[in-house]
Amino acid sequence: xxxxxxxxxxxxxxxxxLFSYLSAFFVVLLLVGxxxxxxxxxxxxxxxxxxxxIRSIAIIAPRGAMLDREGRVLVDSYPSFxxxxxxxxxxxxxxxxxxxxxxxGIDKQDLDQQLDAAKTAPKFLPIIIKPAASQSDxxxxxxxxxxxxxxxxxxxxxxxxxxxxxxANTIGYVGEVSVQDMEKNPDRYKPGxxxxxxxxxxxxxxxxxxxxxxxxxxxxxxxxVMRTLDNVEAIPGKPIQLTIDEDLQQIAESDFVNKEGALxxxxxxxxxxxxxxxxxxxxxxxxxxxxxxxxxxxxNTDANTPLINRAIQAQLAPGSVxxxxxxxxxxxxxxxxxxxxxxxxxxAVFYGRVFHCDHAHGEVDLHKGIVASCxxxxxxxxxxxxxxxxxxxxxxxxxxxxxxxxxPSEQTGMVPSEEWSERVNHHKWYPGSTISVAIGQGAxxxxxxxxxxxxxxxxxxxxxxxxxxxxxxxxxxxxSFPLSDDTVQQVTDGMWGVVNEPDxxxxxxxxxxxxxxxxxxxTAQTESFELQNKLGxxxxxxxxxxxxxxxxxxxIVVAALVQSGGWGSTSAAPIVRDVVKAxxxxxxxxxxxxxxxxDNIPPSSAVHPVGVSAGAQQx
Amino acid sequence: MKDRPRVHDFDWPLLAIAGTIAAIGLVExxxxxxxxxxxxxxxxxxxxxxxxxxxxxxxSRIDYHSLLDQAPALYLVGCVGLLVVLLLGFSRLGAKRWxxxxxxxxxxxxxxxxxxxIIVLARFFAEVRxxxxxxxxxxxxxxxxxxxxxxxxxxxxxxxxMVLVPVAVVGALCAGIQWKHAAVGLVIVALLVxxxxxxxxxxxxxxxxxxxxFLHPEEDQRGAGxxxxxxxxxxxxxxxxxxxxxxGSQNQLGFVPVRYSDFILAALxxxxxxxxxxVVLLLYLGLILRLVDNAQKAKxxxxxxxxMGVTAILGFHVLVNSAMVIGYMPVTGIPLPLMSYGGSxxxxxxxxxxxxxxxxxxxxxx
Numbered sequence: 001x002x003x004x005x006x007x008x009x010x011x012x013x014x015x016x017x018l019f020s021y022l023s024a025f026f027v028v029l030l031l032v033g034x035x036x037x038x039x040x041x042x043x044x045x046x047x048x049x050x051x052x053x054i055r056s057i058a059i060i061a062p063r064g065a066m067l068d069r070e071g072r073v074l075v076d077s078y079p080s081f082x083x084x085x086x087x088x089x090x091x092x093x094x095x096x097x098x099x100x101x102x103x104x105g106i107d108k109q110d111l112d113q114q115l116d117a118a119k120t121a122p123k124f125l126p127i128i129i130k131p132a133a134s135q136s137d138x139x140x141x142x143x144x145x146x147x148x149x150x151x152x153x154x155x156x157x158x159x160x161x162x163x164x165x166x167x168a169n170t171i172g173y174v175g176e177v178s179v180q181d182m183e184k185n186p187d188r189y190k191p192g193x194x195x196x197x198x199x200x201x202x203x204x205x206x207x208x209x210x211x212x213x214x215x216x217x218x219x220x221x222x223x224x225v226m227r228t229l230d231n232v233e234a235i236p237g238k239p240i241q242l243t244i245d246e247d248l249q250q251i252a253e254s255d256f257v258n259k260e261g262a263l264x265x266x267x268x269x270x271x272x273x274x275x276x277x278x279x280x281x282x283x284x285x286x287x288x289x290x291x292x293x294x295x296x297x298x299x300n301t302d303a304n305t306p307l308i309n310r311a312i313q314a315q316l317a318p319g320s321v322x323x324x325x326x327x328x329x330x331x332x333x334x335x336x337x338x339x340x341x342x343x344x345x346x347x348a349v350f351y352g353r354v355f356h357c358d359h360a361h362g363e364v365d366l367h368k369g370i371v372a373s374c375x376x377x378x379x380x381x382x383x384x385x386x387x388x389x390x391x392x393x394x395x396x397x398x399x400x401x402x403x404x405x406x407x408p409s410e411q412t413g414m415v416p417s418e419e420w421s422e423r424v425n426h427h428k429w430y431p432g433s434t435i436s437v438a439i440g441q442g443a444x445x446x447x448x449x450x451x452x453x454x455x456x457x458x459x460x461x462x463x464x465x466x467x468x469x470x471x472x473x474x475x476x477x478x479x480s481f482p483l484s485d486d487t488v489q490q491v492t493d494g495m496w497g498v499v500n501e502p503d504x505x506x507x508x509x510x511x512x513x514x515x516x517x518x519x520x521x522x523t524a525q526t527e528s529f530e531l532q533n534k535l536g537x538x539x540x541x542x543x544x545x546x547x548x549x550x551x552x553x554x555x556i557v558v559a560a561l562v563q564s565g566g567w568g569s570t571s572a573a574p575i576v577r578d579v580v581k582a583x584x585x586x587x588x589x590x591x592x593x594x595x596x597x598x599d600n601i602p603p604s605s606a607v608h609p610v611g612v613s614a615g616a617q618q619x
Numbered sequence: 620m621k622d623r624p625r626v627h628d629f630d631w632p633l634l635a636i637a638g639t640i641a642a643i644g645l646v647e648x649x650x651x652x653x654x655x656x657x658x659x660x661x662x663x664x665x666x667x668x669x670x671x672x673x674x675x676x677x678x679s680r681i682d683y684h685s686l687l688d689q690a691p692a693l694y695l696v697g698c699v700g701l702l703v704v705l706l707l708g709f710s711r712l713g714a715k716r717w718x719x720x721x722x723x724x725x726x727x728x729x730x731x732x733x734x735x736x737i738i739v740l741a742r743f744f745a746e747v748r749x750x751x752x753x754x755x756x757x758x759x760x761x762x763x764x765x766x767x768x769x770x771x772x773x774x775x776x777x778x779x780x781m782v783l784v785p786v787a788v789v790g791a792l793c794a795g796i797q798w799k800h801a802a803v804g805l806v807i808v809a810l811l812v813x814x815x816x817x818x819x820x821x822x823x824x825x826x827x828x829x830x831x832x833f834l835h836p837e838e839d840q841r842g843a844g845x846x847x848x849x850x851x852x853x854x855x856x857x858x859x860x861x862x863x864x865x866x867g868s869q870n871q872l873g874f875v876p877v878r879y880s881d882f883i884l885a886a887l888x889x890x891x892x893x894x895x896x897x898v899v900l901l902l903y904l905g906l907i908l909r910l911v912d913n914a915q916k917a918k919x920x921x922x923x924x925x926x927m928g929v930t931a932i933l934g935f936h937v938l939v940n941s942a943m944v945i946g947y948m949p950v951t952g953i954p955l956p957l958m959s960y961g962g963s964x965x966x967x968x969x970x971x972x973x974x975x976x977x978x979x980x981x982x983x984x985x
Contacts, residue, residue, distance in 0.1 A: 221874045
């Protein structure tokens with residue numbers, strides 16, 4: 001028997017029993033550990049398990065289309081794919097970022113900036129890192145589902161502007177909801193939501209925005225969709241019909257090629273805006289996908305302010321168009337007899353300063369004053385009226401205040417008065433300043449839409465129509481500033497003469513057959529004589545024309561501004577004539593529409609990936 | 620007194636407990652994999668259980684005294700085997716643990732080493748024949764244990780390497796370690812663990828990553844901590860009653876890592892709840908207590924050491940694996956005996972139980 005096999009030792013029963021107790025102790029310890037997780041923290045872990053396996057996918061509702069007054073599409077939406085970045089696992093995200101930047105060709109700084117911006121949003125909400133995914137982007141996401149689980153695809157609705165720049169400043173553009181908007185409306189918006197940022201897109205955002213749907217799906221550990229739990233369909237946004245007439249709009253737009261300025265055409269009876277142009281402009285399609293920061297900066301810092309809608313935001317000297325206000329004030333206030341005349345020899349001296357006129361008009365009465373746009377006549381009228389009477393009638397005719405058009409950021413323009421001078425400039429109004437105001441220079445400024453409404457009001461006896469772009473707008477109210485028939489007759493006769501009489505400022509160049517076309521030119525200096533002398537050169541004036549037809553109780557009124565266009569009669573008046581002519585051609589049924597400017601954007605299927613599994617979203 | 624061991628003297632209750640645990644394991648393997656590409660794994664596992672049970676009967680036939688006689692030779696063969704694995708073994712999951720056997724099965728040599736170390740240390744303790752181990756004895760035990768531990772670590776397989784240590788520790792406790800030695804040992808361990816932990820933090824990230832890969836080569840790309848978290852979510856979300864068979868989302872959607880093997884207890888905890896965990900852990904406790912009972916009834920100390928070696932390994936497996944599933948231990952790749960899917964691991968358990976039967980059958984034999 002080997003030495004080790006001598007059975008002379010007792011089994012150490014005690015130590016073995018100790019081992020049994022120790023085992024029981026450890027099992028109890030383990031059970032306590034399981035109890036903690038399974039009973040005490042059960043809810044917490046159930047939540048985590050649910051988040052793990054259940055993913056909520058937003059079904060984006062398309063924004064409502066915008067149609068012109070005849071139902072033609074000006075703006076619509078089409079589906080495309082966006083790439084989402086899931087942020088609920090920061091460590092994993094950090095690790096995957098370099099590969100994502102590489103694979104999708106996204107700038108690191110740009111991505112970091114986006115992640116920074118979304119910091120305050122809940123972690124489980126993904127952010128959109130590539131709004132318009134190309135075929136190869138989609139393929140990249142699909143092929144890296146296992147090793148880049150932080151990426152996902154989402155079908156989105158993208159805004160489409162088939163006419164590109166046409167009506168762009170009025171329509172506005174869309175963009176991702178800002179952090180501020182989200183904070184104001186936390187229930188409504190989530191990061192990446194598309195909202196109207198300017199123009200009608202902003203004004204009617206609540207009407208055209210749809211209600212996003214939500215699908216909850218079960219995904220496995222590599223992000224593959226296993227089945228759908230429930231599905232709340234998206235409710236598409238309602239389309240809105242605008243008062244815009246695409247035909248008139250196109251004619252106006254084509255007249256503004258390579259020009260700077262604005263145009264507003266309105267139905268003079270209702271205030272329906274038929275056309276609205278602002279130049280320079282931009283292409284809202286650039287905003288439909290997230291606009292690169294550099295491009296955005298360029299648009300915003302461009303000295304030509306392409307994002308401004310000049311039809312409602314350009315506050316400029318109205319020039320001689322303001323003489324219509326002066327004539328109305330002269331007749332209505334009865335401070336000056338209607339037969340008043342002044343002698344014009346090309347200039348006149350007021351308060352020791354020489355004020356010029358472009359011609360020596362000789363003996364001028366009110367009619368000739370309007371028709372030939374004699375400055376000297378209105379200098380005298382201005383001096384006789386005084387600034388406060390001018391101010392009263394200018395304000396009564398809607399200047400110096402917003403027209404209330406359904407667009408954001410409308411400007412008020414400026415009507416000076418003695419009270420204003422003391423309040424703002426802290427000195428008494430200089431009577432000499434009244435002389436400049438009398439011909440629409442100096443402190444007085446107006447927007448194109450204000451001038452259109454003013455002229456329409458004078459021609460219709462004092463009804464200030466409410467300009468609007470929504471076809472079936474409710475609760476519109478006209479303001480009233482009643483004018484006597486005599487006044488209306490005399491002033492409108494003058495404006496008819498501008499277009500139709502041989503010595504009118506338009507020299508008969510914009511006459512229309514069978515249309516009682518009238519209007520008023522304006523040629524506004526953009527700088528003072530002092531500045532001109534300083535620069536040693538002459539900047540070109542802003543050309544204005546506000547035309548309407550027929551002569552009284554007009555049906556259409558069109559205001560056009562051509563900046564640095566020189567004489568209003570040659571720069572702005574022909575544009576107005578073209579629009580008014582088109583209006584009557586359409587009315588009389590012999591209008592030939594210009595060829596449509598709508599792009600042939602490829603059908604949305606071209607940007608659809610084929611066989612995308614996240615395309616469960618297509619159902 | 621009988622003169623011949625008989626199958627009749629088998630510990631049938633012990634086998635029943637083991638069989639029950641294995642059956643629960645089969646069901647959970649089925650639940651975890653039936654809806655995946657790995658469907659049907661339970662049949663392979665069942666085959667290994669069969670092989671294990673056959674092996675158990677075989678090993679119980681050879682008198683453990685004869686096995687202990689061959690301890691030095693077995694030790695040598697085992698260590699050479701581990702060396703061969705290191706030199707020739709093919710890489711699988713980044714670790715060289717397997718040697719090809721007839722091209723059909725893969726045998727994990729380190730699993731056999733577990734059996735060998737039980738026999739070798741039982742022989743050593745039986746030879747000491749004292750209730751007071753000297754420092755020299757402890758040193759010898761240390762060397763005997765650490766040679767195979769080092770070889771297995773080199774594969775690298777920290778889990779299996781660690782499993783060998785409790786055999787020595789439990790053996791020393793039963794043999795009668797002196798309190799001062801035990802105290803010094805504890806102090807050394809208590810000092811080394813935090814020291815090693817702190818050292819880790821001074822390493823560069825890529826070095827930490829290497830250690831992580833070393834500790835757990837199967838680690839997926841989602842980073843450390845992810846597996847443990849997913850396991851905890853599975854366990855926690857199971858609640859008291861569980862989500863029901865085949866209804867655990869963590870399990871069915873594949874969020875629980877290797878849910879059919881190392882993390883099978885997490886899968887079970889999710890679907891069968893705290894109740895299910897209680898049943899399983901109490902079955903394991905029953906198994907351990909029954910094993911200790913066998914040790915207490917052994918005919919001689921040699922038999923006792925054999926049984927306690929088996930008990931030490933199985934207990935250590937259950938403790939470390941369960942603690943890992945609830946996040947109390949790092950992921951080291953130690954499976955849950957009898958339940959986790961795995962051929963050689965399952966076969967080992969039955970062979971180890973065969974050694975226990977071996978001792979039990981001979982308790983009345985002269």
